[in-house]
Amino acid sequence: MVGLLPVLVGITVLFLAGSFAWGQAFVSGSISGSVTDSTGAVIPEATMTLTNLGTNAKLTTQTDPTGFYKFLNLSPGNYKVDAGKSGFTHFTQEAITVLVNSNVRIDIAMKLGEVTQEVTVTGETPLIQPESSSLGQVVETRAVNELPLNGRNPLALVSLVPGVVPQGSSGQNPVTLNPFAQGNFQINGGAANQSAAYWDGAPLNTSGYVNLLALVPTQDALQEFKVQTDNLPAQYDRFAGGIISFSTKSGTNRFHGYAYEFLRNKVLNANNFFNNAAGLGVPAFTQNQFGGNAGGPIRKNKTFFFASFDGFRLRQGLPLLFSVPEEAWRRGDFSNLRDAQGNLIPIYDPFTTRLDSTTGQYVRD
Structure with missing residues (x-):
């Protein structure tokens, strides 16, 4: 008979694995491309190795019959790609930067030669991403760390992206001391309160009708973020505005x-x-x-x-002016009770209330 504890542990792991995979789809990037020879003919079954330069973690795959390869669910960071195939020189592409929700295409042309020979290409990641049709901009680590940021609230940097207009609070008032109010934006002409934010794939928006952020990201934990303004992918179909995807930093091989x-x-x-x-x-x-x-x-x-x-x-300190009872008032003596003009306020005994037969009005002593 299977014990209850292993079953509960298995169910917990299953749910955590599912939520992790779901969250990765919202912030992770990818690297893909085609591998060809010098004549443009595709090279199938070439061994592709991807290395994270910060953690030295490696992923390996092979090109398909059309010479295509793809690495999915990549955390934002710096990578290098190695390509190897018998009869061709070893190829290395360095300085590949993967940003939040980015799809980087690296096409590789291998040359005939001995396996011991190596070709290394060092260059910047292309700015155009033909693998994605959505429009947006990534605010990278340097901007997050170096731009003036009063209060260290990274939500103030979202408005740097073209097409983003901060709306302040949900009542369309100017941004106040409330840090959560800065999470309300109009993106690309959309209505306020119609945008979504994700922290490593986890939704940050509240479930209430105002759709504000339930959490303010911390500047030190933020690696970078991306604001998608138009042509949103299908996974964001429930939002009419834009999408803000925050990505956290991670540890590396150095303390x-x-x-x-x-x-x-x-x-x-x-x-x-x-x-x-x-x-x-x-x-x-x-x-x-x-x-x-x-x-x-x-x-x-x-x-x-x-x-x-x-x-x-x-x-x-907050200076305030209050009136406090005098010592006589605390004893029940209100003979010196005065109004704002300094006039004595008459004190009546409610138990002496009676009807005046002459005037027909109630009087008290």
Whole structure:
């Protein structure tokens, strides 16, 4: 008889594997192309090896009878492709950058020669992606890290993409201190609240009617993101606006990390005009924004980790004016109770209420 625990573990693994594969379809990229000889004839059964330059992870496949190859579900990063076939020189294509939701085509022309000979091509990834008809733009790591970003909220960078207009909150008001309000955009002329966002393939939008983001991505954990503005693929059919796909960083074979702290307080801030006019000092104010990240190998070339943390603390004084009861009032003595003009307020005994026979009105002592 099979125990209950193995069954539950198996079901859990099945669901996790399915969700991982579903999420990969929303942020992963691919590399594909054709392998030919110097005359343009296709080369079938050529051995293709893809290497992630950050983790040294390798994938291997062979070209099909038409000389075509394809590597799917690739995390954003830098790669190289090796092609080998008996009777041809070994071919290496370096400096291949895979971005979020990108389909990179690398066509390879192999030359006749000995297997010991090697041809290495170093160049930039082509900007045009003929494998995809959707329109959009990728905001890469350098832009995320170096562009001015008040509050370290990466949602503010989405509006850098042509065709994106920030809408502020769901009520079409300007963006306020609410960080989630910056997740509302009009993309390529679409209505507000009609766009979707994904974090490594997981939906970020709330289930409510306003369709805002339930999570603000952290700047340190963000590798890059892509905004698709038109000709969306079929998996996004339920959204009339655009698609924002965020991709997180990952660990590599080298340990890396850093920490930061941004401090604002009353010592560093000047007093405002109204406090100076009233003879008041700088109110209490201390703001700390701190965090960091770390990543590296758990098992070299096999398993990696990456963690990020962002913290925000704000402590400030808020001057308010209140009226509090006098000591006599606390004892029940309201003989000195006055109105705003300083006039005494009469105190009546409700138990003495009676009808005045002369005027026909109720009076009290």
